Amino acid sequence: MADDFRTVFAxxxxxxxxxxxxxxxxxxxxxxxxxxxxxxxxxxxxxGQPMWFGAVRIGKAYVSYHLMPLYMNAxxxxxxxxxxxxxxxxxxxxxxxxxxxxxxxxxxxALTSRAVDSWAQQKLL
Numbered sequence: 001m002a003d004d005f006r007t008v009f010a011x012x013x014x015x016x017x018x019x020x021x022x023x024x025x026x027x028x029x030x031x032x033x034x035x036x037x038x039x040x041x042x043x044x045x046x047x048g049q050p051m052w053f054g055a056v057r058i059g060k061a062y063v064s065y066h067l068m069p070l071y072m073n074a075x076x077x078x079x080x081x082x083x084x085x086x087x088x089x090x091x092x093x094x095x096x097x098x099x100x101x102x103x104x105x106x107x108x109x110a111l112t113s114r115a116v117d118s119w120a121q122q123k124l125l
C-alpha cells in the first residue's frame with residue numbers, strides 16, 4: 001500500500017465517517033471504511049440484511065469513494081458539480097489518485113449528508 005494512498009484515504013474517510021452515527025460501521029480498517037444501514041433492507045434481494053450505503057477503499061490504482069444512494073437517486077446525482085464529476089466512475093463511485101482539494105472534500109461531505117437524508121426520508125436507514 002503506497003503512502004500516497006494512505007494520505008488520500010485519510011482525507012476521504014471523514015466525509016463518510018461523519019455519517020456513522022446515522023448508519024452502522026461494517027468495516028473500519030486501515031484500507032477500508034464501510035457503512036451500512038442500521039435496519040434491514042425492505043428489498044427482497046437483500047434478504048433482510050442491511051443495505052450497503054458506501055465505503056472508502058484503497059485499491060491498487062486509486063482510492064475509491066463509493067456512495068450507493070447515487071445509484072438510486074438521479075436528482076441527487078444531478079447536484080454533483082463538474083469538478084467532482086471528473087472523479088466519477090460509473091454511477092456511484094469516485095476514484096482519487098491524490099488527496100482532493102478542500103472544495104472537493106466539502107462537496108463530497110455535503111453530498112454524503114444529502115444522501116443519508118434521502119435514505120432517511122425513504123425510511124431506509
